Amino acid sequence: QQQVKQSPQSLIVQKGGIPIINCAYENTAFDYFPWYQQFPGKGPALLIAIRPDVSEKKEGRFTISFNKSAKQFSLHIMDSQPGDSATYFCAASNGGSQGNLIFGKGTKLSVKP
Amino acid sequence: DSGVTQTPKHLITATGQRVTLRCSPRSGDLSVYWYQQSLDQGLQFLIQYYNGEERAKGNILERFSAQQFPDLHSELNLSSLELGDSALYFCASSVGNTNNEQFFGPGTRLTVL
Numbered sequence: 107q108q109q110v111k112q113s114p115q116s117l118i119v120q121k122g123g124i125p126i127i128n129c130a131y132e133n134t135a136f137d138y139f140p141w142y143q144q145f146p147g148k149g150p151a152l153l154i155a156i157r158p159d160v161s162e163k164k165e166g167r168f169t170i171s172f173n174k175s176a177k178q179f180s181l182h183i184m185d186s187q188p189g190d191s192a193t194y195f196c197a198a199s200n201g202g203s204q205g206n207l208i209f210g211k212g213t214k215l216s217v218k219p
Numbered sequence: 220d221s222g223v224t225q226t227p228k229h230l231i232t233a234t235g236q237r238v239t240l241r242c243s244p245r246s247g248d249l250s251v252y253w254y255q256q257s258l259d260q261g262l263q264f265l266i267q268y269y270n271g272e273e274r275a276k277g278n279i280l281e282r283f284s285a286q287q288f289p290d291l292h293s294e295l296n297l298s299s300l301e302l303g304d305s306a307l308y309f310c311a312s313s314v315g316n317t318n319n320e321q322f323f324g325p326g327t328r329l330t331v332l
Contacts, residue, residue, distance in 0.1 A: 207264065
């Protein structure tokens with residue numbers, strides 16, 4: 107019930123491609139869904155986040171699509187660059203009871219030049 | 220730079236020992252969260268403090284404890300260390316108690332030999 111399932115585990119795309127990372131959850135009480143980007147040796151950095159009252163949010167080249175009925179959300183990276191090569195984590199939280207994040211297992215993205 | 224600081228960056232110790240990890244939140248943030256990141260378990264929530272009080276507990280072992288001081292910095296104490304405690308430990312901070320953007324520090328890499 108508290109899990110967030112993330113796929114794929116790893117992803118390789120060519121520069122300019124559009125990698126898509128998917129996440130699914132079970133707990134309908136989740137109401138905040140952020141994505142984090144982590145480079146080796148660094149802490150996770152907040153990339154973009156969405157709440158269930160909207161179906162899509164864009165910030166620069168990053169877009170979250172949210173499907174409340176399917177309990178799924180995904181991250182799209184437009185015009186991907188080698189500098190986007192990192193591990194991406196989706197997460198969810200239930201702000202009504204507590205603010206801690208439940209993380210997916212992560213997706214290692216490699217963007218080839 | 221997220222504005223969250225953690226010390227030390229690296230820590231190497233022996234089984235059975237006790238260590239203290241320190242975290243200073245971003246200026247103005249009242250909540251501090253501790254997370255453990257390991258290869259097999261991913262990012263796991265340990266404990267949250269808000270304005271000096273414990274607010275939520277996750278998968279934190281009884282050998283681990285934490286506190287948040289009046290100046291809002293936090294310490295995570297790990298005792299009777301085992302090989303399996305080797306991991307990255309991250310602190311994150313947010314303005315409020317629930318459902319707010321969390322900003323992660325650079326982490327402390329703990330190695331137990």
